[in-house]
Amino acid sequence: MNVLLVEDDRDVGDYISSELVAAGHACVTKYNGEDGLREARCGGYDVLVVDRMLPVMDGLTLIKTLRNGGFNGPILVLSALGEVDDRVQGLHSGADDYLVKPFSMVELLARLEILSRRASAPTTATTSYTVEDLHMDLLNQQVSRQGVALNLQPREYKLLEYLMRHAGQVVTRAMLLEHVWGYHFDPQTNVIDVHVSRLRQKIDKGFTPALLATVRGAGYRLGPER
Amino acid sequence: MKVRKVLRSITFRTIARYVVILSATVFFLLGALYGYFSYTYFSDLSDSIVDEIDTIKLIYRGQSLAGVEQYIEDQRAHHRINRFYYLVMDAQGNKVAGDLPAAPSYREFSGGWLGFQIDLLEWDGQVEADFLARPTALDDGFEAIVAGNYADAVEKTGLVFSTLFRAMFATLILGLTGGFFSAATTLSRFERLKSELSTVIRAGPGQRLHVAQEMGGVRELAVVMNDVLDQMESLMQGVRRVSDNIAHDLRTPLTRIRNHLSQLHSGLDRATEEDVEGIIAECDELLTSFNALLRISALEAGSALAGGTRVELASLLRDVVELYEPVAEEKGITMVVSDAGPQYCLAEADLLFQLFANLVDNAVKYTPAQGTVAVRLQARPAQGLSEGAHSIIIADSGPGIAPADRKNVFRRFFRVEASRGEQPGHGLGLSLVQAIVQYHHGSVELGSNNPGLLVRVKLPLA
Numbered sequence: 001m002n003v004l005l006v007e008d009d010r011d012v013g014d015y016i017s018s019e020l021v022a023a024g025h026a027c028v029t030k031y032n033g034e035d036g037l038r039e040a041r042c043g044g045y046d047v048l049v050v051d052r053m054l055p056v057m058d059g060l061t062l063i064k065t066l067r068n069g070g071f072n073g074p075i076l077v078l079s080a081l082g083e084v085d086d087r088v089q090g091l092h093s094g095a096d097d098y099l100v101k102p103f104s105m106v107e108l109l110a111r112l113e114i115l116s117r118r119a120s121a122p123t124t125a126t127t128s129y130t131v132e133d134l135h136m137d138l139l140n141q142q143v144s145r146q147g148v149a150l151n152l153q154p155r156e157y158k159l160l161e162y163l164m165r166h167a168g169q170v171v172t173r174a175m176l177l178e179h180v181w182g183y184h185f186d187p188q189t190n191v192i193d194v195h196v197s198r199l200r201q202k203i204d205k206g207f208t209p210a211l212l213a214t215v216r217g218a219g220y221r222l223g224p225e226r
Numbered sequence: 227m228k229v230r231k232v233l234r235s236i237t238f239r240t241i242a243r244y245v246v247i248l249s250a251t252v253f254f255l256l257g258a259l260y261g262y263f264s265y266t267y268f269s270d271l272s273d274s275i276v277d278e279i280d281t282i283k284l285i286y287r288g289q290s291l292a293g294v295e296q297y298i299e300d301q302r303a304h305h306r307i308n309r310f311y312y313l314v315m316d317a318q319g320n321k322v323a324g325d326l327p328a329a330p331s332y333r334e335f336s337g338g339w340l341g342f343q344i345d346l347l348e349w350d351g352q353v354e355a356d357f358l359a360r361p362t363a364l365d366d367g368f369e370a371i372v373a374g375n376y377a378d379a380v381e382k383t384g385l386v387f388s389t390l391f392r393a394m395f396a397t398l399i400l401g402l403t404g405g406f407f408s409a410a411t412t413l414s415r416f417e418r419l420k421s422e423l424s425t426v427i428r429a430g431p432g433q434r435l436h437v438a439q440e441m442g443g444v445r446e447l448a449v450v451m452n453d454v455l456d457q458m459e460s461l462m463q464g465v466r467r468v469s470d471n472i473a474h475d476l477r478t479p480l481t482r483i484r485n486h487l488s489q490l491h492s493g494l495d496r497a498t499e500e501d502v503e504g505i506i507a508e509c510d511e512l513l514t515s516f517n518a519l520l521r522i523s524a525l526e527a528g529s530a531l532a533g534g535t536r537v538e539l540a541s542l543l544r545d546v547v548e549l550y551e552p553v554a555e556e557k558g559i560t561m562v563v564s565d566a567g568p569q570y571c572l573a574e575a576d577l578l579f580q581l582f583a584n585l586v587d588n589a590v591k592y593t594p595a596q597g598t599v600a601v602r603l604q605a606r607p608a609q610g611l612s613e614g615a616h617s618i619i620i621a622d623s624g625p626g627i628a629p630a631d632r633k634n635v636f637r638r639f640f641r642v643e644a645s646r647g648e649q650p651g652h653g654l655g656l657s658l659v660q661a662i663v664q665y666h667h668g669s670v671e672l673g674s675n676n677p678g679l680l681v682r683v684k685l686p687l688a
Contacts, residue, residue, distance in 0.1 A: 015482070022489070102481035106488055155548060181549060185580040186514055188587045188655055194552040216499075217488045217506045 001025040001116050004045040006036030006062065007078065008054050012101075016049070019105050025112075033057025040066055045073060046116040049108075052079040052090065060093040067094035074115035078103070087184070106218040110170040117169065129164035132224055134203060134211055136164055145207055155180070156199050163212070163222035172219035196220055232410045241405030249398040256394065260387045267383075271358055271374045272339065278310050278372045279362045286364045294370070295323040310372050311357065317367030326373060340371070415444050423451060432459065463527070473516040473523075480516070484509040511652070518654040519638065525577075525661040534572040534666075536688055539616055540565035542575065543601050546582045550590055558595035566605035570688040571616055573666050578685075581662040584655040585620045585681050591649055592624035593678070599623075606687075615668070615684045623678040632672045636660040 003020055007013040008031050017027040028045075030036040033054040040048055040062075048066075052059040063075055077095040079086060090098045096118075097111050129136045134145045143150045143160060152160065158180050163171060173192045178184050200212045213221050232238055285293045291314070298312045302325060312324035321327075334340055340359040359373035419435070426433040434455055435448045487506050491499060547563040554561045582601075589599040604617040627635055627642065634640050639653040663670045668685040 019485070019489075102478045104481065104488070105485040181545065183545070183579040184576045185583060186517060188514075188584060188651065189553070189591070191549055191553050191587070194556060195549075198552055216503050217491060 001046045001112065002044060003027045003047055003049060003112065004036070004040055005029045005049045006031075006033065006039075006054060006059070007049070007051040008032060009051070012051075016105075016108070019109070020112075023109055031055075033059065033062045037062050037065060040071065040073075041069070047112050048073060048075040049112070050075060050077055050095070052077060052081060060090065060095075063094045074118065076108075076111060076115060106170070107172050107174060110172050110175065110219065113169050114166055114171075114175075117166070126165075129161070129167070131164055131167045131222055132209070132211060133207070134164070136161060143203075145203060150202055152199075152202060155195065156202065159195060159199055160203065160222075163220065166222075168221065168223040170215050170218050170221050175219070232406060232413055235409045235413050237412045238405050238409030241408065242402055245398060245401030245405060249394055249401070252394050253391070256387060256390055260383070263383060267376070267379060268358070271376055272360070275310070275358065275360050275372050275374050279360055279370070282312070282370050282372060283362065283364065286368070286370075291322065291368070294364075298323055298325070310374055311359075313371040313373070314364070315369045315371075317369075322368065324371075326371065340373075342373075412444075415440070419444060419448060426455065473519045477513065477516045477520075480509060480513055484513065515652045515654060518652070518658055522638065522654065522657050522661045525658075525665045528665075530664065531572070531574065531666050534574055536570050537573045537575045537578055539569045539571060539578075539618065539685070540567065540603050542578060543582060543603055543618065546579060546586050547601050549583065550586050554590050554599060557590065557593075558597075559590060559593050560598045561590075562598065562600040563602075564600070565603035569603060569606065569616055571666075571685045572688045573685065577662045577665065581659050581683070582618070582620070584659050585683070588655055589620055589622035589624070589679070589681075591651070593622040594624065597623040597678075615686055618683045618685070620681045620683075621675040621678060623675065626674055626677060626679040627672055629674075635672070636670075 003017075003025055005013060005016055005020075005027055007016065007029065010031070013029045013031070017029050020027040028039065030039050034056045036048075036050065036054070037057065050059045050062055054062070057065075059077060059079070063077070066075070074097075075095045076097045076099060077090045078099055078101055079090065080101045087098050096115055099108060099111065127138050129138070134143070136143045138161075141157065143152055143157065159176065162176065162180050173187075173190070174184075176192055176196075177187070196212065196214075200210075204210045204212055209225055211222055211224070213223075213225065215221050282294060282297070285297050289296070294312075294314060298314075301309055301312070311326050313321060313326040314323040316322050338360060340361065341357065342359065343356050355375050356377040357373040358376055359371050361369055361371045364370050419440070422435050426435060434452045437445055437448045437452065440448050484506055487502055487509065491502050491506070494502060543565065544563055547561055551561055586599065586601065593599055598621075600619070600621045602619045602621070604619065606614060606616070631642050635642065636656050636659075638657045640656075641651065641653045660670055663683060663685075666685055668683060670684075671682045673680040673682065
């Protein structure tokens with residue numbers, strides 16, 4: 001994955017770029033809005049990571065300008081501003097995702113991978129997902145594994161759908177809360193874990209291989225064991 | 227304005243005291259003057275009567291009765307007003323000369339003085355006149371009485387003084403009345419200041435008293451109070467800023483540590499891996515604490531919700547319950563949610579979700595197995611906030627919160643002693659609940675579910 005990072009804080013920028021490189025990606029860093037804009041127009045990047053507070057041109061303006069110019073690539077905004085209004089503002093300006101500083105690197109990586117995958121995915125409507133021997137029929141809302149029909153609660157179904165849509169990628173708890181439950185909040189306890197383990201009971205118990213794995217310190221991944 | 231309150235006020239008492247003392251002093255002065263004036267007048271009068279008696283005596287000695295008669299005639303002719311009146315009687319008491327009627331009824335004073343009243347012919351008719359008289363014995367058994375008329379002067383003086391007294395009395399009454407109204411005005415200004423101050427304190431740190439419309443001492447007081455409020459506000463902000471800075475400055479390095487641990491994690495053996503996971507989990511807990519703290523501060527420091535989106539409460543509560551249902555089920559707790567149809571309020575959905583998630587999380591955490599947690603959206607209308615409000619109840623069958631602790635549990639990092647060691651938690655859940663509720667112009671109350679805790683959240687209508 002080719003990442004363009006626009007961040008004026010050198011420490012943060014160096015940290016992110018070294019982490020991305022360590023994870024096997026390529027990262028180019030620009031330190032102000034104008035340079036970032038120019039570089040983005042050059043093309044060749046799978047995803048943009050833009051900080052809000054930038055000198056010369058601020059992050060949101062950069063994004064708006066890019067979008068107005070026809071840029072369709074995925075953009076993630078990094079910001080120390082975390083209020084709902086700030087989030088909404090960020091997403092309205094054309095960003096695809098919004099991450100509040102300080103963030104966990106795992107979270108950033110997971111989201112970037114999903115964003116870049118989404119961009120390159122086919123735009124035709126999907127009618128089903130298949131992961132190994134697990135099959136989800138979206139039209140009839142049925143799930144089966146190895147031919148055996150699985151009985152899922154509505155929420156479990158939604159959870160599985162999200163996991164299958166991002167099969168093979170790490171999905172963080174925050175992402176699950178946002179996309180499966182539709183709320184952005186900090187749970188006091190790991191209530192998500194219980195939901196996931198229930199789902200795992202249904203789809204993995206009695207079948208091999210185990211598909212739903214917990215990635216320690218990060219989240220979950222649906223897919224064959226690596 | 228309560229009359230008694232005005233009468234008891236300092237202003238009225240001061241004015242009343244002053245007016246009374248002034249009046250008493252003036253009364254006293256007037257009285258003294260009157261007394262002095264009377265005394266002097268009578269002194270002069272009696273002295274002049276005595277002189278006249280001596281004159282009569284001399285005349286009698288020199289010219290006998292005829293001379294006295296002539297003298298009396300002369301006096302009458304020459305002095306129309308302010309003259310003496312005479313009576314000469316023989317030994318038998320018959321009138322011999324003079325112009326006083328014989329033997330008027332006398333009043334005897336001490337020292338040989340007599341006083342009587344007779345009608346005098348005045349310019350405008352008959353007037354009763356008072357006389358001061360002194361008898362004296364002439365030779366040969368004759369007796370002469372010289373009398374002076376004092377009614378005139380004294381009466382007029384009396385009139386003057388009585389007018390002055392009445393005026394003084396009127397002043398006294400006017401003074402007290404004026405004092406009453408002036409005290410009432412001052413008192414009402416203080417009342418207004420007092421009620422304004424109460425409103426300001428209840429409204430929050432940003433408010434101030436309106437100084438421009440006050441005057442004098444009250445204005446100075448208002449200015450001083452505004453200074454106090456300024457200080458209070460900056461102190462409060464200072465305290466918040468410190469804890470915010472701490473949270474903020476510690477959050478970044480902590481995140482970095484966590485991130486590094488995350489990377490370390492992959493290249494380790496099993497045992498160390500688990501240790502590292504434990505450390506990462508603790509880091510995450512700390513970070514959650516910091517985030518919660520910062521969110522609470524941000525909510526409290528900023529202005530309350532203005533605008534927001536229409537949030538349907540029944541479905542939001544169902545979502546919360548649905549999220550926690552598996553956790554409850556694992557513990558053997560029954561969860562119930564009920565509502566009476568859709569109800570809307572203006573809010574930020576994520577914050578409301580956080581609010582109720584925290585409450586439900588607490589309920590599930592503290593309720594023992596086989597217990598119940600009920601979430602109820604009560605049918606409208608409900609009393610509480612003006613014009614009705616949404617009322618949401620979260621009731622559990624756990625140990626509840628003792629009335630003594632109920633005030634404290636909303637404080638940051640507060641944990642009831644009994645739970646401190648047993649249950650996980652950082653003590654910020656309820657603080658965040660309260661901050662969110664207040665941000666939405668609502669309220670939260672704690673009560674007893676007999677047994678258990680009953681939390682009632684009120685939110686304004688959309």
